[in-house]
Amino acid sequence: MTTYLIRRFFQSIVTLFIVSIATFGMMHLMPNGVVRGMLGQRATPQTIAELTHRLGLDQPLYVQYWRWLDRLVVHFDLGTSYQKSQTVNALLKEDMGQSMYIVGLALFFTIVISVPVGVLQATRRNSVTDYTITTFSFIGYAIPVFFLGVVLRDLFQVQFHLIPIAKQIDSFHAAFSQPDQMILPVATLVISGVAGYSRYMRSSMLDEITQDYVRTAIAKGATKRRVLYRHVLRNAMIPMITLVGLSLPTLVGGALLVEQIFNIQGIGVLTINAALSSDFVIVLGTTMLTAIVTILGSLVADISYAALDPRVRLT
Amino acid sequence: MALLEVENLHTQIKLKKSTVQAVDGISFTVEAGETIGIVGESGSGKTMTAMSIMRLLPNGGSSPEGSIFLDGRDLLQLDDEQMAKVRGNDVGMIFQDPMTSLNPTMTIGKQIAESVRIHRGAGKQEGLDRAVEVLSLVGMPSPQQRARDYPHQLSGGMRQRAMIAMALANEPKLLIADEPTTALDVTVQKQILELIDGLRERLGMAVILVTHDLGVIAGRADRVNVMYAGRIVENTTTEMLYANPRHPYTEALFDSLPERGADSGTRLYSIPGMPPDLTKPPAACRFAARCRYAQDDCRAQDPPYRVDEVGHEFACFHPVGAALRSGEEVEVTLSEVTSTEELPTPELGEVLLEVTDLVKDYPITKGFLRRQIGSVSAVAGVSFSIRKGETVGLVGESGCGKTTVAKLIVGLEDTTAGAMSLEGADLAALKSGERRKKSRDVQLMFQDSYAAMDPRMRVRTVVREPLDIQKVGDKESREARIKELFEQVGLPASALERYPHEFSGGQRQRVGFARALAPAPKLIVADEPVSALDVSIQSQVLNLMKDLQAEHGLSYLFISHDLSVVRYVSDRIGVMYLGKLVEIGPAEAVYSKPIHHYTRGLLDTIPVADPEVEKAKASSGIVGELPSAINPPSGCRFRTRCPAAQDICAQTEPPLVPYGTDGHLAACHFPIWE
Ligand SMILES: Nc1ncnc2c1ncn2[C@@H]1O[C@H](COP(=O)(O)OP(=O)(O)OP(=O)(O)O)[C@@H](O)[C@H]1O
Ligand code: SF4
Ligand code: SF4
Ligand SMILES: [Mg+2]
Numbered sequence: 006m007t008t009y010l011i012r013r014f015f016q017s018i019v020t021l022f023i024v025s026i027a028t029f030g031m032m033h034l035m036p037n038g039v040v041r042g043m044l045g046q047r048a049t050p051q052t053i054a055e056l057t058h059r060l061g062l063d064q065p066l067y068v069q070y071w072r073w074l075d076r077l078v079v080h081f082d083l084g085t086s087y088q089k090s091q092t093v094n095a096l097l098k099e100d101m102g103q104s105m106y107i108v109g110l111a112l113f114f115t116i117v118i119s120v121p122v123g124v125l126q127a128t129r130r131n132s133v134t135d136y137t138i139t140t141f142s143f144i145g146y147a148i149p150v151f152f153l154g155v156v157l158r159d160l161f162q163v164q165f166h167l168i169p170i171a172k173q174i175d176s177f178h179a180a181f182s183q184p185d186q187m188i189l190p191v192a193t194l195v196i197s198g199v200a201g202y203s204r205y206m207r208s209s210m211l212d213e214i215t216q217d218y219v220r221t222a223i224a225k226g227a228t229k230r231r232v233l234y235r236h237v238l239r240n241a242m243i244p245m246i247t248l249v250g251l252s253l254p255t256l257v258g259g260a261l262l263v264e265q266i267f268n269i270q271g272i273g274v275l276t277i278n279a280a281l282s283s284d285f286v287i288v289l290g291t292t293m294l295t296a297i298v299t300i301l302g303s304l305v306a307d308i309s310y311a312a313l314d315p316r317v318r319l320t
Numbered sequence: 321m322a323l324l325e326v327e328n329l330h331t332q333i334k335l336k337k338s339t340v341q342a343v344d345g346i347s348f349t350v351e352a353g354e355t356i357g358i359v360g361e362s363g364s365g366k367t368m369t370a371m372s373i374m375r376l377l378p379n380g381g382s383s384p385e386g387s388i389f390l391d392g393r394d395l396l397q398l399d400d401e402q403m404a405k406v407r408g409n410d411v412g413m414i415f416q417d418p419m420t421s422l423n424p425t426m427t428i429g430k431q432i433a434e435s436v437r438i439h440r441g442a443g444k445q446e447g448l449d450r451a452v453e454v455l456s457l458v459g460m461p462s463p464q465q466r467a468r469d470y471p472h473q474l475s476g477g478m479r480q481r482a483m484i485a486m487a488l489a490n491e492p493k494l495l496i497a498d499e500p501t502t503a504l505d506v507t508v509q510k511q512i513l514e515l516i517d518g519l520r521e522r523l524g525m526a527v528i529l530v531t532h533d534l535g536v537i538a539g540r541a542d543r544v545n546v547m548y549a550g551r552i553v554e555n556t557t558t559e560m561l562y563a564n565p566r567h568p569y570t571e572a573l574f575d576s577l578p579e580r581g582a583d584s585g586t587r588l589y590s591i592p593g594m595p596p597d598l599t600k601p602p603a604a605c606r607f608a609a610r611c612r613y614a615q616d617d618c619r620a621q622d623p624p625y626r627v628d629e630v631g632h633e634f635a636c637f638h639p640v641g642a643a644l645r646s647g648e649e650v651e652v653t654l655s656e657v658t659s660t661e662e663l664p665t666p667e668l669g670e671v672l673l674e675v676t677d678l679v680k681d682y683p684i685t686k687g688f689l690r691r692q693i694g695s696v697s698a699v700a701g702v703s704f705s706i707r708k709g710e711t712v713g714l715v716g717e718s719g720c721g722k723t724t725v726a727k728l729i730v731g732l733e734d735t736t737a738g739a740m741s742l743e744g745a746d747l748a749a750l751k752s753g754e755r756r757k758k759s760r761d762v763q764l765m766f767q768d769s770y771a772a773m774d775p776r777m778r779v780r781t782v783v784r785e786p787l788d789i790q791k792v793g794d795k796e797s798r799e800a801r802i803k804e805l806f807e808q809v810g811l812p813a814s815a816l817e818r819y820p821h822e823f824s825g826g827q828r829q830r831v832g833f834a835r836a837l838a839p840a841p842k843l844i845v846a847d848e849p850v851s852a853l854d855v856s857i858q859s860q861v862l863n864l865m866k867d868l869q870a871e872h873g874l875s876y877l878f879i880s881h882d883l884s885v886v887r888y889v890s891d892r893i894g895v896m897y898l899g900k901l902v903e904i905g906p907a908e909a910v911y912s913k914p915i916h917h918y919t920r921g922l923l924d925t926i927p928v929a930d931p932e933v934e935k936a937k938a939s940s941g942i943v944g945e946l947p948s949a950i951n952p953p954s955g956c957r958f959r960t961r962c963p964a965a966q967d968i969c970a971q972t973e974p975p976l977v978p979y980g981t982d983g984h985l986a987a988c989h990f991p992i993w994e
Contacts, residue, residue: 217420224374224415225435225486226408228401235434236423243425314425315470 009319013307017300024296025289029070032285060087073289083293084286086279093290096275101294102177104271108260110191115198115256116249120242122199123206127214128233138203145200150259154193154266161189175270190263194256205248209241216240243314250306254299321392322349323526324373324494329386331365331372338599342368343384344550350494355520355527357541357558359534359573361854362825363595364547366530370496373528374413375403390494409439412487416499418479422471428482429455429467435489454485459515475945477508484515491523498530505717506881507942510925513540532854534573535884535927538562539934546570549595549606554634558931566632566639569607576859577929578888587866588859588888594824605637613638669708671744672875673729673762673843678702678738680724684950696949698724700899701738703976706843711869711876713890713907715883715922719946721899722879726845729877730764743842760790763841765832767848772832773820779831780816786838805834809864826857833864845877850885862889883926887911892983895919898949898957901976905984915979915986915993917962918942956989964990 040048040056057063061072076082083093126135161167168188174180180187213219214237222232261273272291279287311317331343343365350356358366371377372384375395388395390410395403407413415421423431432454433447442450448467455463458481471479480500487495497516501509517540520527529541537544537558544561546554546569554567565571574580575589593610596602605611605618615638623635628643681695699721706712714722727733729740731747740747742758750758763786766772773782780802787798803813809830820828829849836844846865850858866889868874880886886893887907894904895918903916914920925941928934944961947953953960959969968989976987 217415217417218423220376221415221421221483221486222423222434223376223404224407224413226404226406226438227434228404231438236426239425240423316424316472 006319013304017304020300021293021296025074025293026070028289028292029073030066032288033066033069073286083290086284086287088279088282088284093287096287097272097290097294099176100271100275103174103180103269104260104264104273106177106180107187107190107194107263107269107271108256110187111194111198111260112249112253112256114191114195115202116245118195119199119202119206120245122203124210124233124238124241126203126207127210130211142200142204145196146204148197150193150197151262151266153197154190154263157189157193158266173268173270180269186267190260190267190269193263193266194259197259198256201252202245202248206241206245209244210237213237213241239313243310246306246309246313250303250310253302253306254295257295257298323352323391324350324528325387325389326369326373327387327389329369329372329384329388331368331377331384332382333368333378334380334382335599340598341550341601342598343372344598344601345386346545346547346550346552347386348545348552348555350526350528352493352526353520353524354542355517355529355540357537357544358528358530358547359532359537359544360547361595361856362532363598365550365598366532366547367498369547370413370498370528370530373496374407374411376407376413405439408435408487408492409490410492411494411496412490412492413496413498414480414483414487414500417503418476418483419471419503421483422479424471427468427470428474428479428486429469432467432482432486432489435486439490450489451485454489455482458482458485458488458519459511460485476504477511477945480504480508480512481515484512484519488519488523488525492525494526494528495520496528496530499532500529501536502531502533505719505946506922507717507925508945509536510927510941511943513927516540533927534577534855534929535934538929538931539927539937546573549601550598551606551635553607553636554632556632556634560630560632562929562931564632564641566628566634566641567636568611568613568638568640571640572610572612573855574929576855577884578859578862579884579928581859581888587863590859590863591856605635613640669873671705672708672710672742673877674705674739674741675725675729676703676739676741678725678728678740679736680721680728680733681736694950697899697952698949699728700952702896702899702901704894704901704904706875706877708842708875709869709873710892711878711890713886713893714877714879714896715881715886715893716896717946718881719898719949720896721949722881722896723847725896726764726847726877726879729843730762730845731759732764756790760839761842763836763839763844765829765836765844765846765849767851773828775820778817778819779823782820782831783816783835783838786835790839792839801838802834805837808837808868809834810860824857825853826860829853829861830864833861833868837868840872841874843875843877845879847879848881849878851880851882858885865889883911883922884928895922898946898952900957900987902958902988903984903986904976905979905986906982909980909982909984913984915984915991916958916988917964917990917992918958919986920992921961921963956987966990 040053040060040062044052044056061069073084076084083097085092086096089096122138126138129135162170168185171183171186174183174186219232219236222236227235261276264271264273265277272294276288276291279291307319311319326349327347329343329346330341333340333342346369348356358369360366368377373388373395375384384396386396390406395406398406422428429448429451432451433444436442436450437447452463452467455467460466460478460481466474466478471482474482495516500516501512504512513536516527529537531537541558543556544558545552546561546567548569554561554565554570561570565574572589572591576591578588581588591610596606596609602608603622604620605614605623608614608618611618617637623637625633625635627633630643632643678699679701680699681697683692684694684696685692702725704712714725716722724733728735742761745758747755747758783802783805784798787801792798793801802816806813806816811827811830811834820831823831850861853861862885865876869876876889878886878889890907892905893907893910895902895910895916897918903910903914903919910919911923914923921942924937942961947960953970955971956962956965956969956974959965962969966989972989974987974989976985978985979991979993
């Protein structure tokens, strides 16, 4: 286990390193973009050159990267925004809470809903219930998250005023203290999540039900219920966990879109605005953060996988 | 009243477009405490009979019709809840494959305890205690610890013991064992069968033993039901059945056994054709299309069940043999139709393949840096040779290195050490181009041709592949060659357009054989080529292999765990144990006068289809399980299981030395040699 964690740790460092180089390289393909964006239309070549020099953007790329990396490793500092007079660390700290909160809630409800739905479908295979749910899953799966969010917003907030339109949510506290404002963003993510996960759960259950050990359990005298809950469910959950780990990036991506729709100042909005104004340091910071979350997610998935399945050893 | 009375049982299974009459009107009884055998070919309805009793039919299975009285209660009339109380309590069942039949994520202790908790309302601890108790009853070493293990942590034999413990936890009156040892090694098979036998006596339960193996039934069952195409065609005591089969199908099964052919050196009888399609079974005798005694009445009517004067039951208009009590002399008159023609004995030429001190170690690595922490000694210094036109058989338990030897010879694996030469040319010294040309001379034939064929390829392409790869001739000559090959292996040319799944097991082995023959090799390495086949089909493939050997002067390295098959096909037999060749010599000598204690044990362990022989077996065969090849025992690797082991066996490795003058060699300090 320890060897495993150490190995995973080094692997993660390498991954993060590659992610940072790739992002860095891509964003600096247009070196003047930042400065022009900061100074506006009336910038003279001279002021541009001056600011470029001050920001260190005239240095060769590897020097810039080295400086960024050096600050990150030595001071744990992701740099300072070009446009806002704030450090990226501070910005992330401000916006991270509400984003994580939404992703966490969405993940929780997605699993809590899709597992029973999948089980229900598998046990009532080819019944009206199964077909109905399948139809809704396909619809849910086919609608883009963004579109779904807009529809929900227009329907519940604009059309019927079921949920009041609040002012921008810009802190974890604001998110936590206004649960009604979380309903729609989370629901958007959950609906599209459940559509995929429940189908997966259904087929995973069906795979397990046909296994030989199920026949053994029945031959022992176990009732249907017992077979289902004591034997099949646990085994069917194992592949689900891998799926959750793997689809975490998609969920995070979905959260970014949802923030935009429901006026939540989170990592998503921060990233999009920074990208639009060529504030690369911020984009670099949020990319690194997302990468870390993804890596941690898949690590947790792998560990739970091993905990659930005694055949898997972490080495 | 008998414990179990099955009357006129019909079980159907609905498929997409048709209905399989899997069990079609069978009746039999099981008395308390007796073992009933059910034998028959694959698809004859053995499993469905067992499943009908448990009411555990697969999807599409209708509820069986007829009646199944257990202790006077008709199981078919019970509701689901009542039936659940019967399963695991009054009737226990064990299945073929103990790996897939156990829940992989639950400890075996818990799985056994579950059975007790369901039926006896026992608590958690009470259940676990009982689990440990039954585990020790089934001879599980250190049951306390094993109860906490998961299935994958146990060996195949131990898993089957756990399965048996689960089925017996509530001391049922009836145990149904469906092919309980088919997935196990011969040595373990014997131990498991003995265990079931012992427990039956101790617990006074009855056993229904379902198997395709006539040898397994011979030594274990009191009475035997022979099934064919969903019906019971013959039913009598085990002694009478083996001494004097009355139904032509049973007789044909016996005639197909390789042990019958090995003594006389004759061609094996093989039942022509295939069993009927059970979606539309013929209205007449179901065996008529394949029966060598069939007459017009057989094709017009269904033969009724008859009982002869000595209580031997069968369903046939023209029974073979005569009504005889067991013990009465049977005058052996081989029926005219039985072919007694001698198989051609090929001329043995000079040495084709010479293998010297072959070694293969597989490294085991561990940790972050994949350090090598040890190695599996799969093959440890094996030497032998094969002459032109000769068949050398290789036997041994699974895990003893037979398949690795095969892979090394055909070049699928690289050797760790040792030399191989083909027709005098050292294979390692050859340049890669020449080596490729030489490698054409050695071809591999698999146990399961299906797994080795691309399911989306027509067999035409499957067979042509080696020719394409080797760039043999032009397109037209390759096509011609394929047609010729199919004719040789006895498949119609129309079969070329079919896909692998559209063949039966035996036909697929023929396709596999055709593919191996395609590049006109000199040596075919056949790894368990008939192990997946029924006896009647097995004999077809064996005959074919012998015929083509005589025709083309082929050599075979024939690998099998089944000594009687190996004895039938081989000129010489090599016995492997844990990576070592412990004995090699002329087939007859190894079989009838073994020198090494392992060979002796193997011979005692392998079930023979003759109740007399089975009863007469004194030794209990080989005890224990194969040790790990990671740290093989010092000295003689067999010493941990050898009844004759002495101190020297642990210290010095016995060399392979000749006994007599017929090339019979063995490696043992205390040989069985007088
Ligand atoms: N799950 C299933 N679905 C449809 N048909 C089946 C199924 N299982 C068995 N059958 C059919 O029922 C008949 C009897 O099969 P059964 O499994 O009882 O044979 P068996 O004698 O046990 O054979 P084997 O030696 O291969 O185990 C066969 O025709 C088979 O094709
Ligand atoms: S009834 Fe006729 S066809 Fe059927 S087994 Fe007897 S002899 Fe053969
Ligand atoms: S050498 Fe010793 S241990 Fe090995 S088979 Fe002979 S007697 Fe048994
Ligand atoms: Mg079967």
